[in-house]
Amino acid sequence: MGFWKKLFGGGKQDAGSQETVSPREYLLREVEAALAEDSSVEEVRRLPDDYGLHFTRNGESVQTYLDNLFAETRELSPEQRAQVIRRFLAAFSGTKASQSTWEEVQARLLPVVRSAAFGVMAPPSDAPTRTLVARHTIPCLRELLVVDQPDASMYVQHEHLAEWGVSEEEAYVTAFANLARIQDVGVDLQEERPSPVWSVDSEDSYETSRLLLPGFLASFAGRVSGRPIAVIPTRSTLVIAGDQDPATVSRLCDLGEREFEASARSISPCLYTVDDAGRVVPYRRAGHDALALRIRRTHMRFAMGEYTAQKEFLDEQHEAKGVDLFVASYGAMTREKDDAPLSWCSWSADVDALLPKTDVVVMHLGEEDILPVPFSVVQRLAPDCLTLVPELWPTRYRTTGWPPPRVLEQLRAAGVDIGTYEVP
Template structure:
């Protein structure tokens, strides 16, 4: 029996990208048919010179009237999937016509764009495939929570676009000023209501909006903490997809378990997945990842949500890097997989990756719970990440351009280092 079978009880694997994004196989995925249909319709328009698909997102790149544009089709698909075939065709045609008309106009000035800005919460790797392919078109935003970032949406009547760096530079204003305007617009113009989703054993509130910005309210300073008197215990929240924000309290373990279950299920089923994790507020009323104050089985379930998000985001990053730089099969560097597994007999879930002496100095290792260092085929050291970094020191160098963070090994650990790694390894 191999080490992996003995320790984990089964073969470990990285998260299934289809499972974590709610997609099916190409032969059965209705989004694939929708994407192909919009692609065909856009290609047939006289003003369209070329159309290609996004490698890592549900959308298209096109050259329209000599200008490159990027289309993200999540919202259009969600808006039209319940319509009749005739109404769906009209909506698609209206969308493409509005897109062409918008692109033919001069880019919006700061004064024109300001009332249209909204903050949006997205996974850290969202849109990074486009950014790697076209560095000058990087989306404007910043990381606000582990593996999540805040972007700026420009909301038109018929579509939404993400603010890009070159457009921000043309306005001559700072990102802080743009962010303040986006938050002011969210508070002022988006209709907001809260509905009591469940009452027992503790109340669960659902945030409702008609403009697909429900998850954005988690970004509003003081919003989550304002529910302290409406829930029992410390306020906690889930944002499994863009249109879902549930808020409850952690006084009842059944309520916490309900949110854990709902967050993971909806995250894996959604075409607009955001996070399977739970969030709360700290003493300064800032939103932070939620952790159970006591070490019980529910604490393991809470940690699983955060680790599932990490594994899925690292998997998405690996696919983007492999496509942009060429995987090891094409002579490029090796981007290590992040795997998610539970040891036999344990309710705990860990992220881990393999670092072997067969990997080269240009390879990229993720920041995970455990590093597996094979000494022989049957003997593998499982060492906590913090211990590996402490022991090997500058033999792992952070790559500053990548989010989430990865490290380049400069050399294999020395025999002396391995003695320390064996002492730090899990039994």
């Protein structure tokens, strides 16, 4: 998957017709076709108000939602998707289905890290109990919960927590306690020279989850040369090194970008490290040399892909509900003189908008009067004009007013030249 790929893809042509269908509809038809081939299944029908199916198998009534399956399979090849669909339907082939209890699932609960765009189209916002349980701790990534199963993992939704009678906090504490028991499995030193490189080869499908464990990445201080850095380009790839040797850092960049591009289950091409408190944060290399700029560009491109996917989802949602709300694009550029990256968004008066968090806000003061201002300065000088929307990730701010003349003058004085502005 490329940096610029639209994560939800375009429509597909249905076999044998000229009809173009959405990816969600296409998957629905694939599941219906798979059920039609099963002689034990009858009375397959779509749920009238949800993305799912009701069917009868061996006399047993089954109702299943397909939101998680869509999120899990949207980037897979047709062959891989067919295999996942078969495994998904096989879960309903047993005897009388029953809801799992907390006692049955708590030992199999684990955290996973996914891109921010993963699963945002499922389920719809007017079904809040069926949204995925998620925490937002690392920019453009989400911490989700899954129940580990033999053939597949079930993503935990808020309705599951309600069924189990546990809080979100209790579920995360349990999941991380389970992960802590396997954190050292498969952690091996791959290279010692010129700079130590470690990887997680546990083959348990939770290699990248280790990065979420408090103190895990920080524990490599002293085992690597320099500040610990990590890359998680795919769900099964976690490689850790130090940032002292530029050649080693460059190799991690190569690995991250190459595997992210090639994998159907990519996460992020970026490098991550820990702050002074031991929290995992995006890695920023000091200076303006080629390697430092490359790392910054990779973060910017990844953010652009996540914001593009978010904008597509929000635009579709607003159109369906008749909401007049402009979702601003995340713009990205590199300066000609030194290839330094810069992100920007556009803000106009009298436009109700959702702005992405960028380096610069380009304010439109008139037809030919534009004013680029650092985003942090806009937040400081006009705090009443922007309101954080906590449910959106990556971060967006709702414009709640246009700055008054006095504040506009202050903003004009703080304006920057995009061609020469140095991002802090």
